[in-house]
Amino acid sequence: MSTHIDFRSGGSPQPPAASDTGVITPSNGIARAAFARPVVPRVNWHRPYVAWLLLLDFLSALAASRTTIALLDKADAGFHDPDVPGGVDGLFVLVANFGVPAGWMVLLAACGAYDRRALGIGTEELKRVARSSVALAATVSFLALGFKKDLSRMTVVVVILAVLVYSLTSRFVARTVLQYLRRTRRRGGQKTLLVGKLSDAMALYDIATRNPGAGLQPIAIHLPHYPRPGERVTAPVPVYVGWELVPLVQQIGADTIAVCGPASLESYELRRLAWQLEGTGLDLVVVPQVTDVTGPRIHVRPVEGLPLLNVEEPTLSGLSLLVKGLLDRLTALGGLVLMSPVLIAIALSIKVTDPGPVMFRQTRIGYRGRAFKVWKFRTMYTDAEQRLEALRGQNESDGLLFKIRDDPRVTPIGRYLRAFSLDELPQLINVLMGQMSLVGPRPLPTEDDDYKGDVRRRLLVRPGITGLWQISGRSDLSWDDAVRLDLHYVDNWSLAYDLGILWRTVSVVMARRGAY
Template sequence: MGDPSPFGKWAARVTREDVGEVTTSLQRPVTGTGRNGPVRHVDSFEIQLPTTPPPNGVPRSAWAKVSRRVSRWHRPYTLILLVLDFAAAALASWVSIELFEKATAGFGDPRLFHTVTYLLLPLGWLLALWGNRAYDRRYLGIGTEEFKRVVRASVVVAASVSFIAFATVTKPSRLSVATALITALVFILILRLLARSVLHTMRRRSGHAAHRMVLVGTLPEALEVYTAVTRSPAAGLIPVAIHLTDGYAAARGIDTPVPIYAGRDVLSLVREVAGDTIAVCGSASWEPGELRRLAWQLEGSGIDLVVAPQLTDIAGPRVHIRPIEGLPLLHVEEPTLSGPALLAKNLLDRVAAGLGLLMLSPLFIAIALAIRISDPGPVFFRQPRVGHEGRTFRVWKFRTMYVDAEDRLAGLVDQNETDGMLFKIKEDPRVFPVGRFLRASSLDELPQLINVLKGEMSLVGPRPLPADDGDFLGDVRRRLLVRPGMTGLWQVSGRSDLSWDEAVRLDLYYVDNWSLAYDLSILWRTIGVVLARKGAY
C-alpha cells in the first residue's frame, strides 16, 4: 500500500523522473563558494524515499497539553516589552503628577491615589495592549501594525478611564489625566521603537531572534521568496533549506544559496535542519487539498506555516482575504492615485515648500556665495527632467560642477560606476570642492523646493530622471504616474549605491503602495540618511 501523505505523491513523481539515479539515502548537494556566499551545485544526487508521516491532525482535548512553539525568541522579548510598557505608563503618571498640583483632586486617600496611578493604571495599559494583540509575535519587530495596535489600546484606556470616573462619581483633574494618557502613549511608542532597534541589530549582526524557514515549492518560486526575505535582515527570516515539489531534475546544474531537497517528509526535514517555519512558495505545484493536509500534519508540532503567494511588492493594506465557501481569496485593490489622500499630499507639499524656502533663505545666500567663490558662474543648475505623466520640466539644483562639466562628460563615459539610466562616479573630477560637500550633505537638492511649490515635484516620490535618456519603456513608465520627489524610497534605501534594477523596483513599490503615512515615514528616514551621508556622491 502506498504512502498516504501528499509528499508520497511527490516522491513517486521524482522517482519516475529520475529512475536511473534514485537510491534509498540522501546525499547533501556539493557545497561551494559564490559571490553572495556559500552555494550548492546540483549535479549528482540521491533521494531518500519518505517515511510514513504521523496521522493528519492531533487529538483534541480540553486537557491536552498545548505544544510549545519551536521558535521561542519572542517570549523574552515580550517579557521585556511588558516591563517597558508598565514602566512607561508609571513614568507618565509621575510626570502628570509633577506638572499639575491638582492631579490628586477627587481622591480623598493619598494611598488610594498612588495605588491607582502607579499600579492600576499601568496594569490597565497592559491589559488594553494585550487585548489589542500588541504582544502578538507576528507583529513584533517588523512593519507598523505593532504601533497601530498600541494606538488602539490607548483609545481603549482613555475610554475606560472616562467610564470609571463617571461610574464612581470621581472628578480627577481632566488636564492631568489627559497628560498622563498622552505621555504614556508617547513613552510606550518610543521604548518599543528602541526595543525594535536593538532586536534589528541582533538580527543583522548575529542572526539571533530570527525564524529559520524551509521553503517549499518549485525552484523559481522558492528562489524568488528567498531573495525577498533576505533583502531585509532586520525582518528576521532566514531560509535554511529548499524542498522542491517538482523533483531534483528542475535544479540540475543550478547554483542555490541553501541546500535543496526533494522527496522528503517536510516535517522531518524541518526538524533535521532545525527550522521553525515552513513557507509554501507560490502554487508549489500541489494538488488540491495538499496544503490543507500539510496544515493538519503540523498541528501540535510547534512549527509555523506561512504561504507566500505570487504577489511581490504589494503592501499589506492593498491585500484583503475574502473567504468564499472555505476558499480564501486574496483581493488586491488598485493603487490609490487620486482622491482626498492625494489632495492632502499636494497641500502638504505646497505649504512645506513655501515655509521651507522662507526659513532656509539665509542658508541659500551663504551657499550661493560659496559657489561663486569656488567657481565663477551661475549659482543654480537647471536641467530638463521627466515629471508627472511624462511632462518635462526644469529641475532646480545648486551647481556643484565646473562650468565646463558637460564638455568633459564624453571623456568620462567609460568610468561610469552605475548601470541603467544613471551616470555616477564617486570621485568625479568635474565636481569642485564646495560642490562635493553640497552633494555629500544633500544641500544641493534644496532649491527643488521651488519645483515643489510650483507643483512640478513632491516632497516624496520617485527621483526625476533626465529627459535626454530616451523613452521610459516597460515597467519604468509607471514611475510617471506620480509626481517625482525630492526624496523617496530609493534615497532612504541606499541612493547611488543601489543598482538601476533595484532603484526601479523601489520606485515602483512606492507608486503602487504610497500613502500619506508612508510619505511621513520616508521623510523621517531621510533625516538619518542625510546625516549619515549614505550613498551620496
C-alpha cells in the same frame, strides 16, 4: 542515498547525501500524528524582545502619568481636593502611578501589540499601539462616568497623548536595536526553509538577504520536483528535493517554512502541510502570486472555504492625497525657514571653493509627465555637461540612470554634500511650489518619451525628495530594482507609509549608504 526516519521511535535522521545533480536526496519521513508531541523547536526569538517591550511600555505609561501630574499641577487643573486630605489628589496619584501603566499594558496585549507577527517591521505594530490609545481613552472615560468622578478632560487628553508618544518612541528604539542585531549578528530572526521552484525560492532569498532587518534567514531550499537528468542546481544554501517537509525542518534546524510561488505545492498539499504543523511551533509563510501589493489594498473574502484575495485599486486621489499635499507644503515652508542658516552656509561654501553658480537647475519629468526645473546645490564643476559624453563608457548604472562611483566632475565640497544628501535640500522649493513631494519616486533627468511601459506609472504621483529607492540602496541599486521599488510605492502609498520612509531616511543618510 536515503535514510528512513521514524519519529514514533525517536529516531534521529542521518546527514543526507548529495546526488550528482548537486541536490540532497530525501529521507522517507512519516507525517506527524495528530497527537504527537512537538518534534521541532518553537519560534522563540520574540520572547526576550517582548519582555523588553513590556518593561518599556510600563515605563512609558509611568512617565506619561508623571508628566501629566507635573503639567497639570503647574496649571492647577483642578484634580486637587483641599477639603479631603489625601482624598481625590491621593487617589489620582495612585491611579496615575499604578492603574494607568497596568491598564495600558493590558490594552496593548488585548489589541495584539505583543503578537510576534506584528513586531519588528511594518506599520501594523504601530497601528495596534494607536488603537490601544483609543481604547485607553474610552476606558478612562467609562470608568470616570461609572464611578461618577469629575475628571478633567485636559487630564485625559494629556495622559493619552503622552503615553502614545512615549510608547511609540520606545518601540522605535527597540525596533532599531532589533534590526541592528538582525543585520550585524544574525540574531532575532527566523531560520527559514524555502519551498518552491528554484527561481521563486531565489527571488525570496534575494529579498530576505537584501533586507535582513525583516528577520527572515533562509537556510535551505526544498524543490517540489527532481531536476532533469544532467541539470545542475546551484544555490547559496543547501538544496533538497523529495523530502517530507516536517522531518526536513527538524534535520536542518529551521523554525519557519516559506512556500514560494503558485507552483510550489498543490492546494491539498498546502492544507495537509498546515495540518502537519499543528502543535509543532513552526511558522508557515505563503508567498502569494500577487506581488508588490500590500496594506489596505488586500482583503481576504472566504467563500465556501475558499479564501479569495480581493485586490483594491491604488489610492491615487481623494482626501488622503489632498492631506499629503497640504502637509508637504507646510513642512517645506517650515523646513526652509528653520534651515535657512544651513542653506546660507552651504551656499557660501560652494561659492568660496569653486567659481560658478551656487544652484544647479535641470529639467525633470514630474507628475503626469509635466516637465519642471529641479533645484539642487551645485556639486559638479561648471563644465560637467560638456565632459559627460567622454565618460559614457564608464557608466556603472543601467536603464535611464548615469552613475560613476568616483565621478571626476564632482567638486570636493560637492562630494561631501552628496554623501549626506545636503545637495537635495533646495528641492524644498519644488515641494513648496507643488512640483514635488517629500516622499515619492525619484525625479529623473530624462525626456517624457523615455517613460514607456510599466515605468510610466511612476508619473502617477509627484516625485519625491526621498523614497523607497533612497532608503533601499540608492545608487547601489540596479535600474530594474529602482523601478520595482518606485512602482511598489505608487501602488501602495499611504500617509503612514510616507512617515515610515521619512523615519528610515534619517538613518540611511547618516550611514551614507549608496551615496555618490
